[in-house]
Amino acid sequence: MISFVSYIWILITALVAATCAFSLLQPFWIIHPDSIHSFGVYIYCKGSGSGGASTDxxxxxxxxxxxxxxxxxxxxxxxxxxxxxxxxxxAIxxxxxxxxxxxxxMAVDWSxxxxxxxxxxxxSAVLILTSALLVYPLGMTSPFFHYYCxxxxxxxxxxxxxMGWSYMLAIMGTALSIFCPILWNLRDFKSEHDDYPFNL
Structure with missing residues (x-):
């Protein structure tokens, strides 16, 4: 029987994985004052007008x-x-x-x-995500970053x-990921509602 805590673990882990992936794909980790130029981890945005200076x-x-x-x-x-x-x-x-x-x-023995x-x-996933967020601001000393900011x-x-909303979303997702290993260790806890017939 899958406990209520296990369902919470599945929900939180899925939410964190989706949040992390979504924030990684966004180019809004850092935003320029003109709101046109923005920078992500591997993608960036700029104005497509002459010289890339468009404010539209x-x-x-x-x-x-x-x-x-x-x-x-x-x-x-x-x-x-x-x-x-x-x-x-x-990915982890x-x-x-x-x-x-x-x-x-799985069977109890394998489980x-x-x-x-x-x-x-x-x-390890929590520690890796945290390390990534701590390393990212070190790139603010690069010539590329100085040119724009x-x-x-x-x-x-x-x-x-x-700092843009993508970076903040990544921070929130990583903070939430701390609960994943904790909930995993508590998954065998069963509440009084776990005996109801709608549970697996």
Whole structure:
């Protein structure tokens, strides 16, 4: 029988994995004051008018750094590390969700063998995601970032730019991921409602 806590674990893990993947795909980790230029981990947006200086949102054009998806085209070593770490953390969370759901349907012996491993897998995902978010602001010292956000920009200081909603969403998703390994360890807890016939 799958407990109520297990359902909560499935919901939280799925939500965190989706949030992380969605925020990674967005080019709004840092936003320029003109609201046209914005920068993500591996994609950025700029005005498509003459010189890329258009202030019309309808003329915004987004593309990969360097024109194609490649880690080496990302303009900062810190952002390259963030891309690799954050995408790895998202992939581990998704894998843990699939493995965890499969474990709940396995025989008791196999479930017990994989139980401890799942805790380590999800804890490692949390640590990897956290590391990515801490590394990302180190890229604010790059020449690319100084060109768009001013020479006053430094580590954990975006200069004339500001942190965007994608980065905040990534922070919230990572904060929520802390509960995944905790809920996994509590999944065998059964409430008084778990005996109702609508439960599996």
């Amino acid at each position: 949102l309808t003329n915004r054009m987004c593309s990969f750094y360097g024109g194609q998806l490649s880690v080496v085209n990302i303009p900062s070593g810190a952002w390259q590390a963030t891309f690799l770490l954050f995408s790895t953390g998202c 969370l998704l894998a843990s969700l699939i493995l965890g759901m499969a474990t709940m349907l 017990r063998k994989l139980s401890g491993t799942m805790t380590y897998i999800q804890t 001013g020479s006053a920009a430094e580590v954990y200081n975006a200069g004339q730019c500001s």
